[in-house]
Amino acid sequence: MIISEPKSRADLDRSLEGAGRIFLVGCGACATACRSGGEEQVFETQEWLLETGRQVTGSVVIDEACHIPRAGRDLRLHRSGVEEADALLVLACGAGVQSISASTDKRVVGGLNSLFLGNIRRIGSYEEKCLLCGDCILNETAGICPVTTCGKGLLNGPCGGMEEGRCEVDREQDCAWHLIYERLRRQNRQGVFGRLVPPKQWSRRRKPGRHRLGKDRDGDVAPR
Amino acid sequence: MSRLADSLRTGDFVVTAEVAPPKGADPGRELDLAAAQTGVTAINVTDNQGANMRMSGMALAGLMVRRGVEPVLQLTCRDRNRIALQSDLLGAAALGVENLLLLSGDHARFGDHPDARPVFDLDSVQLLQAVRQLNAGSDMAGRPLSSAPRFFTGAAVAPATRPLELVYQKVVKKAEAGARFFQSQAVFDSDAVADFMTLVRPLGVPVILGVLLLKSASMARFLNRCIPGVRVPERLVELLDRAADPLAEGVAIARDMVGVAREHCQGVHLMLLGREDLMRQILF
Numbered sequence: 001m002i003i004s005e006p007k008s009r010a011d012l013d014r015s016l017e018g019a020g021r022i023f024l025v026g027c028g029a030c031a032t033a034c035r036s037g038g039e040e041q042v043f044e045t046q047e048w049l050l051e052t053g054r055q056v057t058g059s060v061v062i063d064e065a066c067h068i069p070r071a072g073r074d075l076r077l078h079r080s081g082v083e084e085a086d087a088l089l090v091l092a093c094g095a096g097v098q099s100i101s102a103s104t105d106k107r108v109v110g111g112l113n114s115l116f117l118g119n120i121r122r123i124g125s126y127e128e129k130c131l132l133c134g135d136c137i138l139n140e141t142a143g144i145c146p147v148t149t150c151g152k153g154l155l156n157g158p159c160g161g162m163e164e165g166r167c168e169v170d171r172e173q174d175c176a177w178h179l180i181y182e183r184l185r186r187q188n189r190q191g192v193f194g195r196l197v198p199p200k201q202w203s204r205r206r207k208p209g210r211h212r213l214g215k216d217r218d219g220d221v222a223p224r
Numbered sequence: 225m226s227r228l229a230d231s232l233r234t235g236d237f238v239v240t241a242e243v244a245p246p247k248g249a250d251p252g253r254e255l256d257l258a259a260a261q262t263g264v265t266a267i268n269v270t271d272n273q274g275a276n277m278r279m280s281g282m283a284l285a286g287l288m289v290r291r292g293v294e295p296v297l298q299l300t301c302r303d304r305n306r307i308a309l310q311s312d313l314l315g316a317a318a319l320g321v322e323n324l325l326l327l328s329g330d331h332a333r334f335g336d337h338p339d340a341r342p343v344f345d346l347d348s349v350q351l352l353q354a355v356r357q358l359n360a361g362s363d364m365a366g367r368p369l370s371s372a373p374r375f376f377t378g379a380a381v382a383p384a385t386r387p388l389e390l391v392y393q394k395v396v397k398k399a400e401a402g403a404r405f406f407q408s409q410a411v412f413d414s415d416a417v418a419d420f421m422t423l424v425r426p427l428g429v430p431v432i433l434g435v436l437l438l439k440s441a442s443m444a445r446f447l448n449r450c451i452p453g454v455r456v457p458e459r460l461v462e463l464l465d466r467a468a469d470p471l472a473e474g475v476a477i478a479r480d481m482v483g484v485a486r487e488h489c490q491g492v493h494l495m496l497l498g499r500e501d502l503m504r505q506i507l508f
């Protein structure tokens with residue numbers, strides 16, 4: 001899930017400068033689960049907008065704001081509210097904000113900061129386990145990602161800063177490579193220690209991105 | 225062939241030392257310091273050590289070559305991507321640098337530019353492989369070089385770090401990736417050296433043992449607190465605490481470790497932190 005947090009009210013106030021009539025958009029997926037852009041937050045934000053002397057011309061919570069056609073369709077269903085507004089305030093991750101801005105020429109203001117692809121411990125407690133590197137090494141690392149959880153993103157074992165299984169960068173955290181080593185040992189496997197892992201193909205994270213699954217990937221056809 | 229490569233090949237006991245480039249544009253003092261250290265085989269030039277910004281080590285190493293001092297250029301993966309690393313390596317070769325110590329590097333978080341973006345495009349194992357490929361006449365993308373460098377490449381090891389078996393996994397990879405010598409982190413425990421060497425000896429890669437001059441008990445405590453992979457046993461900290469002349473005690477400890485190195489390893493890497501004048505006392 002994409003973890004997001006609300007921007008500060010002061011920040012929002014600045015971004016909305018000059019916009020008196022606002023149409024509010026939330027997201028029914030990640031932002032709802034993170035409690036940063038669901039029904040409840042749309043309602044709270046509406047209250048705050050009214051307090052600042054603005055008008056709210058309408059609101060909608062889109063199932064998944066990142067779904068471009070769905071976002072477009074939902075906005076069309078609220079055409080009059082959108083038409084009346086000076087700006088749309090979107091409580092969704094950066095991807096959600098961009099499906100909205102792709103569907104209207106109105107001014108679009110993002111209300112959240114997108115943080116990372118997160119695993120959920122419980123609401124409010126998230127862990128970053130995958131950086132979406134596009135060249136996944138988990139099968140050799142006993143399911144623990146060094147790209148994300150090693151302070152240096154090393155691919156061939158621990159750095160000289162590891163101490164008693166703790167990470168050089170943050171002694172409160174385990175060294176990813178110590179965890180990998182221990183789990184591989186319990187599984188009686190050599191895993192990533194069995195070969196020299198070549199440098200990561202960062203071309204798979206090429207910017208600007210244009211990802212079409214099934215094509216574009218070394219000519220291989222990805223299984224569906 | 226570099227003097228270091230030659231000495232290690234013939235089985236001589238080698239001595240290396242270390243100089244850090246200046247935080248400024250004039251390397252005069254550092255060059256004099258390097259040139260004054262007679263009796264060492266080669267001198268390491270550190271690379272923005274501790275992630276603190278200093279003069280390019282490549283520049284200082286090149287100037288050392290001109291002064292007739294043999295450098296071991298340290299190169300870390302922290303500050304450069306694979307293009308910059310290879311490009312600097314070719315530049316270093318052009319300046320006459322032959323020995324390299326290839327490192328991952330300390331995280332930028334601890335240095336004087338904590339907001340810098342750390343690179344780590346390669347890790348130390350991959351950098352070793354890259355240099356092997358350059359030596360063989362092509363770059364990492366497989367394109368031919370108009371002329372190949374002839375580097376003698378080393379890597380770092382930390383014999384006192386635990387768990388040792390995990391450290392060993394990485395050491396094996398470094399040997400496989402082309403490390404022709406190892407320089408170790410400072411060690412103060414002869415048993416740790418013996419255990420490490422028992423594991424590593426079969427790899428056939430010479431080990432140059434890191435020996436650091438302890439100047440006081442408070443320095444020893446600082447190392448234990450802040451420097452990863454360095455452990456000063458409590459026994460030695462107490463010894464320094466009680467000593468009338470802590471520096472003399474530190475010299476005695478360093479002499480002991482040189483003895484351990486003579487027994488188990490192929491050389492010592494001396495880190496004397498400004499007291500290079502004590503080198504002969506520590507070595508003989």
Ligand code: SF4
Nearest residue numbers: 130131133136137145
């Ligand atoms: S290697 Fe790590 S960052 Fe890359 S895809 Fe796998 S889990 Fe994600």
Ligand code: SF4
Nearest residue numbers: 150151159167168175
């Ligand atoms: S201590 Fe371990 S997790 Fe931390 S940077 Fe070094 S190798 Fe990575």
